[in-house]
Amino acid sequence: xxxxxxxxxxxxxxxxxxxxxxxELAGDAAAALDAHVAGCAxxxxxxxxxxxxxxxxxxxxxxxxxxxxxxxxxxAELGRAFAGARADAPAAPTTIAAQAKEAVLARxxxxxxxxxxxxxxxxxxxxxxAVVVGALTGVVARHWGGxxxxxxxxxxxxxxxxxxxxxxxxxxxxxxxxxWLSARLDYAAPVPELADSPFVLxxxxxDRLGGRPVATLVYHYRLHVIDVFVRPLADAGDAxxxxxxxxxxxxxxxxxxxxxxxxADVEPPVLAAxxxxxxxxxxxxxxxxx
Amino acid sequence: xxxxSLFEAQVLPHLDAAYNLARWLTRNPxxxxxxxxxxxxxxxxxxxxxxxxxARAWFLTIVRHASYDWIERHRDRDGxxxxxxxxxxxxxxxxxxxxxxxxxxALAQAIAALELPFREVIVLRELEELSYKEIAxxxxxxxxxxxxxxxxxxxLLRQSPVLHAxxxxxxxxxx
Numbered sequence: 001x002x003x004x005x006x007x008x009x010x011x012x013x014x015x016x017x018x019x020x021x022x023x024e025l026a027g028d029a030a031a032a033l034d035a036h037v038a039g040c041a042x043x044x045x046x047x048x049x050x051x052x053x054x055x056x057x058x059x060x061x062x063x064x065x066x067x068x069x070x071x072x073x074x075x076a077e078l079g080r081a082f083a084g085a086r087a088d089a090p091a092a093p094t095t096i097a098a099q100a101k102e103a104v105l106a107r108x109x110x111x112x113x114x115x116x117x118x119x120x121x122x123x124x125x126x127x128x129x130a131v132v133v134g135a136l137t138g139v140v141a142r143h144w145g146g147x148x149x150x151x152x153x154x155x156x157x158x159x160x161x162x163x164x165x166x167x168x169x170x171x172x173x174x175x176x177x178x179x180w181l182s183a184r185l186d187y188a189a190p191v192p193e194l195a196d197s198p199f200v201l202x203x204x205x206x207d208r209l210g211g212r213p214v215a216t217l218v219y220h221y222r223l224h225v226i227d228v229f230v231r232p233l234a235d236a237g238d239a240x241x242x243x244x245x246x247x248x249x250x251x252x253x254x255x256x257x258x259x260x261x262x263x264a265d266v267e268p269p270v271l272a273a274x275x276x277x278x279x280x281x282x283x284x285x286x287x288x289x290x
Numbered sequence: 291x292x293x294x295s296l297f298e299a300q301v302l303p304h305l306d307a308a309y310n311l312a313r314w315l316t317r318n319p320x321x322x323x324x325x326x327x328x329x330x331x332x333x334x335x336x337x338x339x340x341x342x343x344x345a346r347a348w349f350l351t352i353v354r355h356a357s358y359d360w361i362e363r364h365r366d367r368d369g370x371x372x373x374x375x376x377x378x379x380x381x382x383x384x385x386x387x388x389x390x391x392x393x394x395x396a397l398a399q400a401i402a403a404l405e406l407p408f409r410e411v412i413v414l415r416e417l418e419e420l421s422y423k424e425i426a427x428x429x430x431x432x433x434x435x436x437x438x439x440x441x442x443x444x445x446l447l448r449q450s451p452v453l454h455a456x457x458x459x460x461x462x463x464x465x
Contacts, residue, residue: 057416060394066309070323198303222302
């Protein structure tokens with residue numbers, strides 16, 4: 001690990017292989033290691049073994065996801081801790097809009113602060129603000145009589161959440177969820193995973209919507225459970241981007257040849273931005289990521 | 291921003307990371323839930339010490355403390371390094387991935403069998419993808435110790451008999 005980084009022997013190389021593997025080895029030392037490894041078969045094999053182990057752990061070791069029951073317990077804990085504070089009961093439309101705006105601004109602040117490598121932050125923030133403006137000017141549709149599918153989606157969401165069968169395949173790994181769904185449906189539903197996002201893939205199930213089986217992806221967002229119904233565009237008619245049904249938000253968009261409908265008790269702007277983001281992610285991931 | 295919205299915006303997005311760490315440290319799903327709940331109570335109490343941008347490492351530090359307290363309290367029950375519980379997450383396990391799960395379970399067992407100081411650095415590094423600096427902060431050890439523990443943990447995993455059973459099937463895997 002000499003400062004000059006000109007030469008490195010096997011012992012020195014062995015000492016920094018781990019750091020190299022973890023992306024923690026800086027310029028000179030990394031260059032010296034590269035030079036040594038290029039000419040030393042033993043160290044090259046050691047390097048390959050470390051990389052293989054790392055890849056194996058990341059691909060196979062389970063990353064456990066907080067179960068819904070735990071989220072409920074923490075929600076109750078928060079309720080107790082802030083019992084004096086104003087309860088977030090269903091509020092008047094003006095308050096909802098104000099809360100939504102505050103939530104969006106808070107999220108934008110948090111995300112831009114938290115991570116620079118958040119490539120989509122700008123676009124996402126823009127989309128959210130656009131939706132907020134829409135919500136503030138009263139574009140949000142309420143009681144959309146003709147949209148039976150939204151009602152069916154909400155009923156399915158409520159039944160699944162109350163009945164505790166929200167997730168049939170529990171995994172935060174889309175490479176496990178996707179084949180599970182494909183085996184049960186006559187179409188391949190994309191399963192977008194959002195890196196570095198508070199929306200975490202938790203699993204999936206198969207529901208019936210409009211008389212046909214559909215893929216239902218389940219995401220966790222803070223303490224909320226979001227169901228995303230994904231079906232081919234060919235099966236879907238037109239519908240409004242945002243609908244409120246029995247207090248639940250239904251946000252709809254299209255992308256990657258699919259119709260995406262997200263259902264949750266989440267503020268409309270947040271859910272609308274989320275459904276846009278997963279549809280875009282699916283479109284970006286589907287050609288190469290298959 | 292109120293304390294509650296600060297907690298919801300900064301801490302709750304890391305709930306899965308918290309549960310994952312607690313689950314690996316306690317090696318039990320129910321105890322991991324108790325630990326994370328306790329960690330949330332502590333996090334609320336010490337919310338003032340949360341600094342901008344460092345919410346994940348901050349919260350995981352609290353979760354780690356809560357896990358160690360739990361392990362200390364229940365040392366007798368498990369008889370030290372006793373039962374290793376690797377419960378499958380879903381009963382409706384899809385057949386397609388059952389084969390993969392074989393490897394996955396062996397790997398999980400090998401990691402769960404590591405002693406605590408080695409297990410935690412592997413989980414923080416490979417599953418939570420924390421930097422050396424963040425691991426040093428969460429585990430309260432110098433960066434040099436992070437490096438040596440990771441190296442030791444990896445050496446132990448590569449020697450692990452359960453992993454050896456599956457190693458021949460992958461190229462350049464075990465040894």
